Amino acid sequence: MHQKQNEVTKYLKIIFRHRYLFVSVSLLVMTAITAYSYLMPEQYQSDSTVFIEKNIINNLVKGIAMTPDLSDKIKVLKFALLSRDIVTKVLEDIDSDIFTKSKSERQHYITNLRERIMITVKGEELFIVSLIDSDPKFAQEFINTLVSKYVEENVSAKREESYGANRFLVEQLDTFKAKLDQAETAIIDFRKKQGVYLSMDERTDLAEIKQFMREIEDIELQLQTLKARQGRLIQQLDSLDKTVDIFSEAGGGGHIVQLERRLGDLLLRYTENYPEVVRLKAELEGLKNRAATDPGDSTGTTRMTSLNPLYQEVQQKMFEVETEISSFEAKKKNLKELVTQREKNLHEVPVNKKELAVLIQERDSHREIYQELLKRMGQSEVSKQMEISDKTSTFRIVDPANYPEIPVSPNMVKMIFLAIFGGLGCGLGAVVLLDYFDTSVNDPQQLEELGVEVLAMIPNIADGVADVQAGKRDRTLYVAGTLYLFGFIVLLIYEALHRYK
Numbered sequence: 001m002h003q004k005q006n007e008v009t010k011y012l013k014i015i016f017r018h019r020y021l022f023v024s025v026s027l028l029v030m031t032a033i034t035a036y037s038y039l040m041p042e043q044y045q046s047d048s049t050v051f052i053e054k055n056i057i058n059n060l061v062k063g064i065a066m067t068p069d070l071s072d073k074i075k076v077l078k079f080a081l082l083s084r085d086i087v088t089k090v091l092e093d094i095d096s097d098i099f100t101k102s103k104s105e106r107q108h109y110i111t112n113l114r115e116r117i118m119i120t121v122k123g124e125e126l127f128i129v130s131l132i133d134s135d136p137k138f139a140q141e142f143i144n145t146l147v148s149k150y151v152e153e154n155v156s157a158k159r160e161e162s163y164g165a166n167r168f169l170v171e172q173l174d175t176f177k178a179k180l181d182q183a184e185t186a187i188i189d190f191r192k193k194q195g196v197y198l199s200m201d202e203r204t205d206l207a208e209i210k211q212f213m214r215e216i217e218d219i220e221l222q223l224q225t226l227k228a229r230q231g232r233l234i235q236q237l238d239s240l241d242k243t244v245d246i247f248s249e250a251g252g253g254g255h256i257v258q259l260e261r262r263l264g265d266l267l268l269r270y271t272e273n274y275p276e277v278v279r280l281k282a283e284l285e286g287l288k289n290r291a292a293t294d295p296g297d298s299t300g301t302t303r304m305t306s307l308n309p310l311y312q313e314v315q316q317k318m319f320e321v322e323t324e325i326s327s328f329e330a331k332k333k334n335l336k337e338l339v340t341q342r343e344k345n346l347h348e349v350p351v352n353k354k355e356l357a358v359l360i361q362e363r364d365s366h367r368e369i370y371q372e373l374l375k376r377m378g379q380s381e382v383s384k385q386m387e388i389s390d391k392t393s394t395f396r397i398v399d400p401a402n403y404p405e406i407p408v409s410p411n412m413v414k415m416i417f418l419a420i421f422g423g424l425g426c427g428l429g430a431v432v433l434l435d436y437f438d439t440s441v442n443d444p445q446q447l448e449e450l451g452v453e454v455l456a457m458i459p460n461i462a463d464g465v466a467d468v469q470a471g472k473r474d475r476t477l478y479v480a481g482t483l484y485l486f487g488f489i490v491l492l493i494y495e496a497l498h499r500y501k
Contacts, residue, residue: 011432018431019474023481026427030488033419043409046139047130048147049399077127078119081150087114090145094138117146136404143401151395176370183363190359205342212335212342219332226325233318240311259284279312412495420488 015022080086087110091098098109118130129147133139263280270277 011428014431014435015428018434020477021434022427022431023477024427025430026423027481027484028423029426030419030423030484033422034416034488034491037410037412037415037419040410041134042407043132043134044136044139044404044406045130045132045408046136046143046401046404047128048143048397048401049126049128050147050151051396051398052125052127077121081119081129081146082114082117084110084114086146086149086153087117090142090149093145093149094141096138132408140401140403147397147400151397173370173373176366176373180363180366180370183359183366187359187363209339209342212339216332216335216339219328219335223325223328223332226321226328230318230321230325233314233321236314237311237318240314242311256284256287259287406498413492416488416492416495420485420492 091110098106101109113131116132118132120128120130122128129143131139131143133142259280263277263284266274266277266280272278272281
């Protein structure tokens with residue numbers, strides 16, 4: 001701490017010893033910096049604030065409509081605003097005289113202008129576009145035109161993009177609808193050609209073969225039962241007579257009368273096709289025929305024969321059994337043919353199934369794309385309507401660029417501060433440098449530091465007149481320096497009030 005105080009004291013002594021040089025250099029540097037600042041060309045900044053407005057409908061149609069993400073808009077914002085194309089269009093709109101110059105000068109000017117455009121993004125909902133230029137009117141017109149053109153082209157581009165996407169989806173829908181129909185037709189033609197109307201499956205064919213074999217076994221068991229029954233009926237028929245003798249009274253008239261009476265009773269309840277009615281008619285007809293051809297014996301009795309009813313019943317059962325046997329045989333034959341067909345299908349499945357699988361896979365692929373396109377088409381239609389109705393996230397110019405009256409450069413407040421501290425620093429540097437090259441001894445301590453013993457000190461001889469003159473010069477220096485520095489402070493206050501009013 002003591003060493004630092006010694007250093008400060010040392011420099012203060014140096015400044016006091018070379019006070020005239022210190023004040024002169026300091027004031028000269030202050031004046032030079034301040035004068036240069038006022039001679040610098042003034043630069044004006046104009047800026048516009050744009051708000052990215054979110055629409056509540058975006059949340060309602062989330063997942064239904066395709067709306068660009070705000071982060072994506074922010075990413076391309078700087079590139080879009082600083083593109084050479086949009087900057088050139090803005091210059092054309094404001095009738096800039098740069099187009100009267102040569103192509104190289106125009107290119108250099110546009111490049112420099114793009115470098116001076118500043119874009120500040122605040123969060124995801126606000127950005128500020130600024131330009132610093134020596135012409136405040138140009139800065140204002142350029143920024144307002146640039147922002148307006150960007151907003152206009154952004155809305156137009158979004159709508160054109162929505163319409164383009166919609167047209168593209170319509171074209172692709174037609175294309176894949178035709179491909180899907182063609183694939184369906186190919187599958188139908190293949191199945192017709194191969195006689196396959198359902199998808200081929202080995203497990204299904206095997207299951208059907210097993211089912212058919214079980215049905216064939218059941219039929220064979222039933223056939224064995226029916227054939228055994230048929231054998232018994234044959235034996236029974238062989239043991240029965242086809243006809244039986246009928247003995248009646250003289251002339252056989254009484255029996256015929258009884259049969260006719262019975263037939264009449266049956267006809268009252270049944271039709272003529274009833275089996276008993278048919279039998280009685282046949283028996284009556286036989287009796288009448290025999291009565292006409294056989295005169296009878298001398299005793300007056302008539303001997304007649306008739307079909308054996310039991311024989312007829314057994315024969316009828318025999319016919320029924322044979323019908324059932326024929327039916328089961330036909331069913332068994334059909335089942336065997338089905339088994340043969342399924343076995344043939346199993347042999348042809350690898351080739352046919354492979355071809356059909358390729359066709360089905362192609363059809364399913366086209367169908368999947370077609371359905372996805374239909375979904376996208378719906379989303380695109382909603383997005384298009386949102387763009388038409390201006391319901392998506394839009395850019396709103398909340399603060400257009402105003403005419404800048406106060407220049408942002410040079411910043412006189414900073415420049416005056418720089419002049420004051422720079423002048424003091426240069427003055428200090430000048431006196432320290434002069435003291436460095438001064439080889440005279442001004443303090444006994446310097447000799448002691450060199451190891452030289454100080455024997456005595458010769459005091460200064462006081463000169464009253466010289467001291468008075470030196471005092472006047474010092475007072476003049478101090479007053480002039482103070483007034484000059486006070487002038488800088490007043491100038492600083494004025495610039496601060498003028499800049500921040």
